[in-house]
Every structure is written in structure tokens, then in C-alpha cells.
Amino acid sequence: MALVSLENTITLAISVKDRHASAAWYEEKLGFDLIYHLDDAGWSELQTKTEGVTLGLGEQNDPNPGNSVPVFGVANLAKARKALEEANVKFDGPTVSIEGMVHLATFYDPDGNALMLAQDLSKHP
Template sequence: MSLVSLKNTITLAMSVRDRHASAEWYAAKLGFELIHHIDEAGWSELRTNVDRVTLGLGEQAEASPGNCVPVFEVADIAEARGKLELAGVEFDGETDTIEGMVSTATFYDPDRNALMLAQDLTGQS
């Protein structure tokens, strides 16, 4: 039995040096469709050709090749995080919130692979 209830959406988040150029590359090469650029958050998101799977591009000055963080959407991030913490899951700092947009919390599996929970705050989920 699962500790938290995940929604049926996943975002694969990667760091890139230029998310606008990367978004164009993914659109041209793989046919992904731009959902939005959120410049104030340094974030772009694309719809893949896999139902309910999106690609998120976070802009970083030094992108690390091979970095991919699966982002699992939850209805209530505080509740989900609390249950995982009670079960001994390690989180990386506090939950980050961009008001009216999203709350995220990074956590680790036993091998220190980063994973993330996200709660959509736009009301569109």
C-alpha cells in the first residue's frame, strides 16, 4: 500500500543552460508541444507524446548532463510530505512555493536519486 496518493501525471525535470533553445530543440526533434515558459521561475514545460507526461526545463548556468528528476503530482503536498517524512524519507530543505503556481519538495530514494513532489496551485489540474 502506498503512503501517498499520486495523481496520474508525471513531469520529467531537467536542468538546461537555455530553456527557450532547449524547448525549440525538443519541439523540432521529438515533436513536443510547448505548454508555457514561466520566465520569473526560470521554467519551461512541454507536452510529450506520452499521455500525462510532461518535460520540465529548469534553467541553470551550469547544467549537469544526465540529470533528470521525476516530478510526481500530488493533491496536497504538505500531507504527502508529512507521510513520507514519518516513514523516514529524507527531503532536501523546505517545500518551495511560487504563489498561485506550484509548490515543490525534493526528496531522495535510498540511493540518493532525487525525486520531487509537486502541487499545482493554478487550479487547472
């Protein structure tokens, strides 16, 4: 039995230099739909053509192409994190919160690949 109960959502997070230009590219070239730009956090999200799968664009001065971080939705991040930590899963620092929007926690698989848990605060405050 799994330690964490995941929701039917996943965000594929990538780093880009200009989120607005990249979002326009994904809209034009792949037909994705812009969900929002969160300029204060340097983040944008687009709905892909696959239900439950979004593309997150994190703006960075020097992005690292090819480094995608899957972000798995959970109903209760604190509970999920506790279960994984008790199973010796390594996390990268404390949970990050964007008030009224999301709780985020980065963790690693046995090979050091970064993964993330996200609790959507608009659904699960």
C-alpha cells in the first residue's frame, strides 16, 4: 500500500527565461491553454491536452533545459510529507507556501531525481 494518497493531477515543471513568451509558444505551437501568470512568484501554468496534467513554467535567469520536475497533487501535504519522512525520504528544506494558493515540498527519489508534492489551497485549504 502506498504511503501517500495522490490526486489525479500532475504538473510538469520546467525552467524558462521568459514565462510570458514561453506560454505564448506553448499556446501557439501545442494548443495549450493559459491558466494563469503569477508574476510575483515567477510562475505560470498552462493546461495541456491531457486531463489532470498541467505545464508549469518557472522563470529563471539561467534555466537548465531538460530538467523537468513532476509535481504531484495531494489533498494534505503535511500528512503526505510526514509519511514520506518517516519512511526516510529526503526533502529539500521546509514546505513552501504561497498564501491562498499552494503548499509545495520538494523531495528526492533514491537516484536524486527531484519530485514535488503540491496541495492546491483553493481545493484543500
